Amino acid sequence: MPRAGDEQVTFQPMGRRADPQPGQSLLQLAQSAGVGIEAPCGGKGLCGKCRVRPEGRATPLTPAEKALLGPDTEQGLRLACQTALPQGGAVWVPPESRSQRQVILTSGASGELELDQTVRAYTVSVPPPSLERPEAARERLFSALSAVAADGLSDSPELPFSLLQRLPGLLAGGGELGLALRKGREIVSLGAAQQGPPLGLAVDLGTTTVVAYLCDLDSGKLLAVSSEMNPQVPYGDDVISRMSLCAAGPQELAKLSRAAVECINALAVDACAQAGTDPECILECVMVGNSAMHHIFLALDPASLAIAPYAPVVRGPVEIKARQAGLALGQEAWLHWLPLKAGFVGADIVAAALAVGADELDQPTLLLDLGTNGEMVLAAGGRMLACSTAAGPALEGGHIAQGMRGAPGAVERAALQAGAASTELRVIGGEKPVGFCGSGLVSLISCLLEAGILLPSGGFDPERGRGLVRPGANGREFLAAPSGATGHGRDLVLTSQDVAEVQLAKAAIRAGAEVLMAEMGVKQISQVLLAGAFGNYLDPGEAARIGLFPPVPVERILGVGNAAGVGAVMALLSQKQRVRAKKLAQAMGYVELSGHPLFQDLFVDSMAFPGGDA
């Protein structure tokens, strides 16, 4: 392994160098150097995910490391958040600790969409003034535009100041101009006659992943998709960690906000490069995301989201000039955030509901977003009711001993060999397994239930699991792969504690769905729509097998992909859909589960897995 120069720390295999500052952990140093290391707990020494192998004079082992790493410390493993290399050295970041290699879902189901453009392009011919009609340039421009504007020009058209200032220079080159008109009222770009079509950007700002869709606003065509890990991940894996970071002061909020803004700017550059165009041509941007991402992006103090009654700073649509938020798109481009529903039911859920047409669904349908947060909407007969469950991160691999995200090396599907003598694992990237992602966990638990190795109570049956179920540090554990077959050279196991974490998560989701059913008087769900990356990778039968949601025929469980992103694109391409999203958010009811009279009992009742006959 190459050694770094004096005093410097080199992160491998990235080869990124950084100067350590006094008191700075390797995790902080990595973040400052742009090296993504998993840190779901935000660097508090709680999750044990930020494992690295330093070479050099590292600071002594902390009690947290001893507790979380156990015998792995003998192999030189440390937690980046607990370790420093004050005099420099090299740091190996193993694959399972790297946060930037995640597989990101960018495709989504999309139906037919009637275009109803917010921004339209026109070419106008502005006549010169004459002594008889010495009309002003702006007024001549508006006259010329009203003659060609398809849907008519507003009575009080607007030309932003920056474009007004450019108008004399543009007219000096002749009267043929190209422009883009927004909502029939405001000119949002003005230039020479030959312009490309106006472009739009729809952004799904996820807690974990940011996806940007570049569209031709004229044709509605999707030109490019670009996605990236949310650069806030190194500051904390979930919205709670990030909101608590923001509580440290406005500069922390500003830092997280800037990270998201710069990420989107980079995605816009990348998507435009793919399409052979320039971010300056982007004249409209629609954003969706959960309430915390919304607030942090807009640099709105998220403190009220984190404490009961979880009221947002703003719930309705936010429409501002994109540059006010720091987005480097067209100078006069607008940014439209779809509305939130509540503190824990964000614009992403509203967008997903729009994408699946929840406001028009007749048969009882459960829309479930199993991303970083666990939100759901029950729709039936035009009515909609939403809630958010504190499902915890287990279904994304969090709080799981060997859990990880859906990245290369993660087990995504499991099957027991005949006789349950060994386990066949499907691993993302075809590599040797290093951990479980959510779909792999659900898959393995489903198989173990099916084989009777795991009991409905959540306990392992040592008889049935002979040879694979063994005593572990905290109760029994199931050996999914021996050390010789794994990518990290350690046994890959599913612990009793892991099973309990999954039970807590699925019980919360199941209980939330049943509260919604009770509130709406729905006895039987006809359909389950699984949104988000996790939903897409999940096997519907396996999800039903563990009792993740109320009983429904397996063929009526559908993955709908990145529905939030699809909803954002719909709102980008159609004003009508944008209005519909606003109405949908207003019409949607919301149930606060904390303190709900039914929830606690239903939650306890849902802890057990369904029996083998379920």
Add this chain to the structure above:
Amino acid sequence: MPRAGDEQVTFQPMGRRADPQPGQSLLQLAQSAGVGIEAPCGGKGLCGKCRVRPEGRATPLTPAEKALLGPDTEQGLRLACQTALPQGGAVWVPPESRSQRQVILTSGASGELELDQTVRAYTVSVPPPSLERPEAARERLFSALSAVAADGLSDSPELPFSLLQRLPGLLAGGGELGLALRKGREIVSLGAAQQGPPLGLAVDLGTTTVVAYLCDLDSGKLLAVSSEMNPQVPYGDDVISRMSLCAAGPQELAKLSRAAVECINALAVDACAQAGTDPECILECVMVGNSAMHHIFLALDPASLAIAPYAPVVRGPVEIKARQAGLALGQEAWLHWLPLKAGFVGADIVAAALAVGADELDQPTLLLDLGTNGEMVLAAGGRMLACSTAAGPALEGGHIAQGMRGAPGAVERAALQAGAASTELRVIGGEKPVGFCGSGLVSLISCLLEAGILLPSGGFDPERGRGLVRPGANGREFLAAPSGATGHGRDLVLTSQDVAEVQLAKAAIRAGAEVLMAEMGVKQISQVLLAGAFGNYLDPGEAARIGLFPPVPVERILGVGNAAGVGAVMALLSQKQRVRAKKLAQAMGYVELSGHPLFQDLFVDSMAFPGGDA
């Protein structure tokens, strides 16, 4: 006279020091040091007004100086625009060359005005969110506001992004907030409950003078007035010089724009200091000025104003956030420019027409603005027609051998002693005379016509003027004060050329008025309203005596003060007046005099002064 330090130039009596740069004239050096020196021609060596007396190794006399200064060069006088002191020294700036000592008119006639506030202040009590109603902060604010807003709140109220970002912090201090609402729709300030009233600023950006009126928008009370020379004056005295400077490139336009913006910011600070408040409390600004000032202030290329057909870049009202124009008022304050009528009929004329109620005048009334430009409006029976005359600067003392502005030392009124043996002069500031300002010129010419010393043709009668009329360098001249009685130690004379300049100016104005009468079919004017500083100082009888406008009884000639400023204040205090100003500008007709079939003949016919019986 004190000497400056090595290499530096000291301007006296100001005591201002500056480092001369290679190739820089004393005029440019003075401008860079903030020393105001008269330069009506913009420093081109044409007007001969920037006389200074340098001490030190000055650059050699130029042909322009020899031609314009003649024997005065023997007294050490030089033209600042033609001279440099590369090795430093002192420069005496005589009173008649100083531009900052001008008397500025800030008072104006004001009638009764019905208040109709654009911005209203409210105190609201925002309830906290509850688990039952976890409403967002913005929505709770809007609900609280709609309960107290007198004229109701718009269906789509707006909270600007900067205020939205401040909302959580403000609510953390309790739910009592003070805010200001604009047009029932947009919150333009938000803070603690105890706020002062919202303030407004009306600005008359004149070519020569900038006046700012600070008003309490709640009561309509005028709190303070502050005025200053337009800091663009050192770059050129008239709009043509300044527009030709802008033609040199966008950085020149930006420089002039910034000068005006900074001047208004300083006036706002001064007016607020007088009233014991802060410019941040100014939430609305209304501006008026001629078309060139409008364009230059807004950094709109004024090139099209300077060439036929003199079309502006924008004619209708311009409404932008004040900060977009660089004004340092309230963060979300708006700036509203009243509309222009045409390239040479600006927002100042529209405002003056509003102030005198030109749209409701029944009897034929001529509104005449004798500021730096010569614009007029003929109003009768609700109709209005405007024109602009190329009157030239004679009536402001320009192109007059010993002309000057209305500053201390300027003759403002003249009377001939019995027998015409000598002339009694009233001088601004009570000093010894050093030149003629416009009202003094008109007064002296009127007296000379009355005494028969000046003939209707414009020639001097040497018989009648014996002892005072004498041969000069270019024809006869009238000795108004001998060298011993003047402030500069030279004879104060009115030359034949001076009289001819006044004839050209008054013929242009008179002919313009007669074109308007012909176009509107008005045979007889009932009333003349003189707006602007010059109009206020002019003696109505003397103005009529020289035939400045068509015949009208002397008692029907009224000075209306700074009518443009009054109109700006009206538009500041009342939305209705703002709407009225827009309608008035649209309803007003405009006659382009250049190329008008009647103008040339009427102009020639108006050159002579009326006979003694007029």
